[in-house]
Amino acid sequence: MTIRIEPFDPHTASDELWAAFNATRRAIAVELWPDEPVLDDAETRREVQTTNPMVEFRRWVAMEGDEVAGSIRAAFRRPGTANEEDYARFLWAGGGVRASSRRRGVGTLLLREVHCLMHTLDKTVLTMTTHAASGHASSNMSVPSRSIARWSSARSSPTSTGLASDNGKTGQPLRD
Numbered sequence: 081m082t083i084r085i086e087p088f089d090p091h092t093a094s095d096e097l098w099a100a101f102n103a104t105r106r107a108i109a110v111e112l113w114p115d116e117p118v119l120d121d122a123e124t125r126r127e128v129q130t131t132n133p134m135v136e137f138r139r140w141v142a143m144e145g146d147e148v149a150g151s152i153r154a155a156f157r158r159p160g161t162a163n164e165e166d167y168a169r170f171l172w173a174g175g176g177v178r179a180s181s182r183r184r185g186v187g188t189l190l191l192r193e194v195h196c197l198m199h200t201l202d203k204t205v206l207t208m209t210t211h212a213a214s215g216h217a218s219s220n221m222s223v224p225s226r227s228i229a230r231w232s233s234a235r236s237s238p239t240s241t242g243l244a245s246d247n248g249k250t251g252q253p254l255r256d
Contacts, residue, residue, distance in 0.1 A: 085189050088139040090128040104148040108176040134161050140193045142186045150177030152190040171203040
């Protein structure tokens with residue numbers, strides 16, 4: 081089945097899209113944190129719809145039919161906020177892909193949206209948070225924009241840990 085990447089605006093998304101988004105969010109949460117309570121759908125919607133005065137968010141969903149296969153969000157300091165220049169080059173991103181949709185390039189397609197946003201906003205450093213099931217690595221990575229371009233153009237699907245560093249080791253921070 082074809083994967084479509086669509087913007088996800090939490091303020092205008094339909095109830096059906098919210099239901100699909102939450103079904104995937106819950107599935108990923110149970111997989112990664114099986115002993116933790118999962119935030120209920122209504123509370124998640126309220127939190128995602130809350131406007132942060134310092135940080136702006138952009139979100140996308142990967143649609144497989146009517147199901148959300150995965151999602152990603154990017155955040156950056158709002159223009160005009162205090163100390164904006166200190167954060168001017170940085171973008172943060174995080175997301176996930178449903179287990180049944182992994183290893184098919186869904187994460188790569190979602191990361192391409194983040195990469196395009198980096199260019200649009202003239203951001204040069206992307207910080208990503210990754211999570212993995214127990215027994216697998218979990219880390220934060222800071223990735224220069226040119227490395228994202230190399231990764232997204234050089235690979236048709238992500239490596240098991242997401243990105244390879246300049247020194248050939250996976251899961252290591254990439255630096256300019």
